[in-house]
Amino acid sequence: MSETSKAIPLQAIRGMNDILPPDSARWVWLEDKLRALMARYGYDNVRTPIVEPTALFVRGLGAATDIVEKEMYSFEDTMNGDQLTLRPENTAGVVRAVAEHNLLYDGGKRLWYIGAMFRHERPQKGRYRQFHQFGAEALGYAGPDVDAELILMCRALWRELGLVEGRDVRLELNSLGQPDERCAHREALITHFEQHIDRLDDDARRRLHGNPLRILDSKNASMHPVLDSAPMLIDFLGADSLAHLQAVRDVLDAAGLEYRVNPRLVRGLDYYNLTTFEWTTDRLGAQGTVCGGGRYDTLIEQLGGKPAPAVGFALGIERLLLLLDEAAVTPPAAGPMVYAIVPGAAVLTRALLTVEALRSAGVSVLMHLGGHSMKTQFKRADASGARYALVFGEDEVARGEVALKFLRNEAEPQRTLALASVAEWARELLKA
Ligand code: ATP
Ligand code: MG
Numbered sequence: 292m293s294e295t296s297k298a299i300p301l302q303a304i305r306g307m308n309d310i311l312p313p314d315s316a317r318w319v320w321l322e323d324k325l326r327a328l329m330a331r332y333g334y335d336n337v338r339t340p341i342v343e344p345t346a347l348f349v350r351g352l353g354a355a356t357d358i359v360e361k362e363m364y365s366f367e368d369t370m371n372g373d374q375l376t377l378r379p380e381n382t383a384g385v386v387r388a389v390a391e392h393n394l395l396y397d398g399g400k401r402l403w404y405i406g407a408m409f410r411h412e413r414p415q416k417g418r419y420r421q422f423h424q425f426g427a428e429a430l431g432y433a434g435p436d437v438d439a440e441l442i443l444m445c446r447a448l449w450r451e452l453g454l455v456e457g458r459d460v461r462l463e464l465n466s467l468g469q470p471d472e473r474c475a476h477r478e479a480l481i482t483h484f485e486q487h488i489d490r491l492d493d494d495a496r497r498r499l500h501g502n503p504l505r506i507l508d509s510k511n512a513s514m515h516p517v518l519d520s521a522p523m524l525i526d527f528l529g530a531d532s533l534a535h536l537q538a539v540r541d542v543l544d545a546a547g548l549e550y551r552v553n554p555r556l557v558r559g560l561d562y563y564n565l566t567t568f569e570w571t572t573d574r575l576g577a578q579g580t581v582c583g584g585g586r587y588d589t590l591i592e593q594l595g596g597k598p599a600p601a602v603g604f605a606l607g608i609e610r611l612l613l614l615l616d617e618a619a620v621t622p623p624a625a626g627p628m629v630y631a632i633v634p635g636a637a638v639l640t641r642a643l644l645t646v647e648a649l650r651s652a653g654v655s656v657l658m659h660l661g662g663h664s665m666k667t668q669f670k671r672a673d674a675s676g677a678r679y680a681l682v683f684g685e686d687e688v689a690r691g692e693v694a695l696k697f698l699r700n701e702a703e704p705q706r707t708l709a710l711a712s713v714a715e716w717a718r719e720l721l722k723a
Contacts, residue, residue, distance in 0.1 A: 305419030320622040339384040345374040351383035353561025355502040377409035379449035390596025399431030417578030439542035462550035523554040574617040582606035626676020627657040627686040652717035
């Protein structure tokens with residue numbers, strides 16, 4: 292490496308963020324909540340590769356979607372010429388894995404994942420090029436019971452996190468029907484848009500004959516009047532599709548969950564049918580969709596697996612954390628229970644071994660490293676958020692003792708503890 296190239300400071304790629312302490316503690320807190328929630332609903336974790344064959348997304352998501360048209364990080368593997376893509380979402384990857392390993396051989400599977408996704412978008416608040424999704428997929432179930440379960444699971448999460456439905460998050464629901472119903476609607480839609488061709492933007496004109504349904508998803512406000520007067524898919528649904536939607540609604544109604552049926556809700560991907568839903572918020576501006584999902588009964592077959600119905604959703608972790616900020620939800624302050632203060636090198640070994648014993652008994656301990664004055668060590672102890680300082684004074688240690696000082700309550704007297712009985716007072720500390 293030359294001297295000059297060494298001096299150029301390296302930076303993370305635009306739109307891809309480092310998640311650093313103390314903020315990373317909020318991520319861990321949220322991930323713990325998500326894991327516990329999935330355990331309560333009986334969903335199993337799945338982990339698939341971040342890099343997949345480009346064809347998976349082109350075939351799975353549809354060539355005329357925003358993601359495939361302009362947002363994918365695709366590249367050629369210089370070793371063998373394979374066309375590869377950093378996953379822009381994870382449903383296609385999960386479905387590929389389920390088909391590849393024949394996971395549905397003995398019935399349905401309920402799976403969840405969390406991880407980084409990549410889309411080449413214009414970075415802004417709530418929209419990044421590397422972002423993280425938590426998602427759940429229920430494969431092999433035709434619904435509508437499982438559709439409702441997934442939606443209720445989202446509500447359980449909001450409640451668990453302290454978000455208020457109706458204030459912080461709102462549910463929008465729609466049905467995209469079945470392919471033949473969409474076909475009839477598509478014809479009507481094209482006719483409608485052709486009559487208003489002068490009011491469509493370039494994107495919409497380009498999509499008019501390929502994928503007119505996606506025009507309804509446009510964020511271009513000047514087109515909204517044309518979109519609002521467009522024929523609605525819901526009017527083209529047959530009895531079975533309507534019954535499916537009604538069955539989902541019946542559960543939500545019985546559960547007291549408020550929602551809006553939004554006929555314009557078409558979702559950004561081609562693979563959806565029947566139930567689609569989004570949880571939105573008006574606290575995050577243009578990045579108002581926190582969570583989106585729906586049924587995708589044809590995707591498994593489309594990707595080469597045995598036909599099986601499926602439904603799922605994906606939730607943006609960054610947007611959820613931003614929303615928690617806006618809603619003033621703060622995770623409980625994290626910090627070790629004990630901060631170990633080590634005034635001199637003479638007691639170091641004894642201190643380290645005591646602290647090890649405490650940790651193996653389940654007490655979290657942050658050990659002061661690198662010497663420093665008592666004053667500095669107490670300052671660090673205070674800043675760490677620890678409840679107690681454990682002071683390994685040389686005289687005390689020589690007597691086989693250590694001092695325990697309460698950091699959060701001046702009135703509590705300092706205690707002297709016997710080094711020989713660490714396990715006992717560890718139990719006491721954990722109870723306190
Ligand atoms: P949007 O309309 O905001 O672009 P989308 O329809 O593309 O969202 P999905 O593909 O449904 O989003 O992804 C599910 C969730 O993942 C979104 O609701 C959002 O919370 C999150 N998400 C999507 N794209 C991004 C991104 N670029 N940065 C951060 N979060 C994102
Ligand atoms: Mg998008």
